[in-house]
Amino acid sequence: MKRLIALFNILLAIEIILISVSGFFLYSEIKKASESSSRHLLFTTKNILLHSKHFKPLKQVGSVKIEFLKKPQETGFFERNNTAYLIFKRGKEYIRLSYTFHLNKFVEDILNLLGLLFALFTFLSLFVSYLISVQSDKVFKYINEIIKNIKNDKKPEFPKFKDKNLIRLFYGIKEIYKTLQKRNQQINQQKERLNHIINSMSDGLLFLKNGNIELFNPKIEEFIGVELKDGLNLLDCCQSVETIEFCEKLLENRTETFEYKLSNMWLFVNKQQVLDGLLIVVSDITEQKEYASIKAKFFADASHELKTPITSILGYSETILDSEMDNDTLKKFLKYINVNAQHLAELIEDILMLHRLETTRTKEVKSCDVDIVKEELGVSFSKFASEKGIEFIINCDVDKAPIPCGYLKSILFNLVDNAIKYTEKGFVKVECFIENNQFTIEVSDSGAGIQKQHINRIFERFYTTHKGRDRMLSGTGLGLAIVKHIVELYGGDIEVESEVGKGSRFKITLPSLT
Numbered sequence: 001m002k003r004l005i006a007l008f009n010i011l012l013a014i015e016i017i018l019i020s021v022s023g024f025f026l027y028s029e030i031k032k033a034s035e036s037s038s039r040h041l042l043f044t045t046k047n048i049l050l051h052s053k054h055f056k057p058l059k060q061v062g063s064v065k066i067e068f069l070k071k072p073q074e075t076g077f078f079e080r081n082n083t084a085y086l087i088f089k090r091g092k093e094y095i096r097l098s099y100t101f102h103l104n105k106f107v108e109d110i111l112n113l114l115g116l117l118f119a120l121f122t123f124l125s126l127f128v129s130y131l132i133s134v135q136s137d138k139v140f141k142y143i144n145e146i147i148k149n150i151k152n153d154k155k156p157e158f159p160k161f162k163d164k165n166l167i168r169l170f171y172g173i174k175e176i177y178k179t180l181q182k183r184n185q186q187i188n189q190q191k192e193r194l195n196h197i198i199n200s201m202s203d204g205l206l207f208l209k210n211g212n213i214e215l216f217n218p219k220i221e222e223f224i225g226v227e228l229k230d231g232l233n234l235l236d237c238c239q240s241v242e243t244i245e246f247c248e249k250l251l252e253n254r255t256e257t258f259e260y261k262l263s264n265m266w267l268f269v270n271k272q273q274v275l276d277g278l279l280i281v282v283s284d285i286t287e288q289k290e291y292a293s294i295k296a297k298f299f300a301d302a303s304h305e306l307k308t309p310i311t312s313i314l315g316y317s318e319t320i321l322d323s324e325m326d327n328d329t330l331k332k333f334l335k336y337i338n339v340n341a342q343h344l345a346e347l348i349e350d351i352l353m354l355h356r357l358e359t360t361r362t363k364e365v366k367s368c369d370v371d372i373v374k375e376e377l378g379v380s381f382s383k384f385a386s387e388k389g390i391e392f393i394i395n396c397d398v399d400k401a402p403i404p405c406g407y408l409k410s411i412l413f414n415l416v417d418n419a420i421k422y423t424e425k426g427f428v429k430v431e432c433f434i435e436n437n438q439f440t441i442e443v444s445d446s447g448a449g450i451q452k453q454h455i456n457r458i459f460e461r462f463y464t465t466h467k468g469r470d471r472m473l474s475g476t477g478l479g480l481a482i483v484k485h486i487v488e489l490y491g492g493d494i495e496v497e498s499e500v501g502k503g504s505r506f507k508i509t510l511p512s513l514t
Helices: 002-051 105-151 164-200 218-224 241-251 286-322 327-359 370-387 405-421 479-489
Strands: 064-069 076-080 083-090 093-100 204-209 212-216 256-262 265-274 277-284 390-396 426-435 438-445 493-499 503-511
Touching: 002 064, 002 076, 002 083, 002 093, 105 164, 204 218, 204 241, 218 241, 218 277, 241 256, 241 265, 265 286, 286 327, 327 479, 370 390, 370 405, 370 426, 405 426, 405 438, 405 479, 405 503, 479 493, 479 503
Parallel strands: 390 426
Antiparallel strands: 064 093, 076 083, 083 093, 204 212, 204 277, 256 265, 265 277, 426 438, 438 503, 493 503
């Protein structure tokens, strides 16, 4: 294309030169003809007419044309359009002589040649300009096609040219395309990463612009309980009265934080005004609320449970200090103090163990010799059972348990202690065996049984089913909670079957170490 443009410029220059040369020749010849031949001829004719008496009928003398005029504005010699004029006065008459002159043959040939060359170069110029136009249209077409493909996310095809300038032009466009493609890939990767992060958030995210939804993640839909769509107003997506009230609260265009109870869920809302919109982050704090409630109840129950034996100890000790009594009464009061102190020690130990279980993140992988725990269990509870006339049976034919001995002892001691306490006659039976490749413990009794409304709550802390009875009988209310935490820590399961007046059966299964 560069060569075509250069050729076009050369042709234009030649045309300008030809026009200048031909004009110069034409001007020169006309000048000479008008100043010499025309002047000489016209003045010669004038002299002839001035001396002639019979010229009136004449209209032409040779190549000179004669005209009679009325009074003209001026007289003299003039040249117009290759015609020379001489206006003069003879007597009372005005006469105009005119002569049309022609260029000589040589000049005409030169001018004709120059005209032919001018036409030829004009044609060549038009042809070159057409080629340039076609080439330019072709280049623009390629460029538009490339732009169209880039807009439609298609890979453009880059043409091959021999012209160095076009090669450089399309090479630059290709480099720009590569840079844009690389930037788009980076933007898409960042966008995918951001979308993945937003969709993986445990908190709900919502961005509003003039009340319309611009961005959201699935968690916010789960919290609100509605299906959101981009571009819609938030209120248009809410249907129930409860969600509409919550959405109206979200639409208040101000920075704030607040807690809101929606259905059975507590939500913590953080609203921030950013750029030209409103960013809303919603967190589910139901567990924290429940934990706070449980924590408050735990401290209240623990304080109450601790206060009872301490009050008894203080009462009995103050009585001993403030009054004189015989040895039998003193021993009786000291026995009460000892029993309450033991109950207090057991309560504190249970609280500490429950705390350790709740804060333990990793379990201790260790087995236990069942015979050792079985022997200790018999020594600890055989006398207690015989005093109540209860048959205490232990059938454990398994050598190893898949949990540490301390945890196995806690499970068995808590279950057996409860079974003997709430059994007035009959039996308490402990069995250990392997079932479906799992270590299984069953503790059954023929005691009072548990009412159905209590079965789902007996594993709660400080929950007892005999609140109206002797507090020494009801225990601390932490034993079964400890059992449940140990079983869950080692991936086990616990089942309860009970019938009022006929007894209960607790079945615990623990996966083996292998």
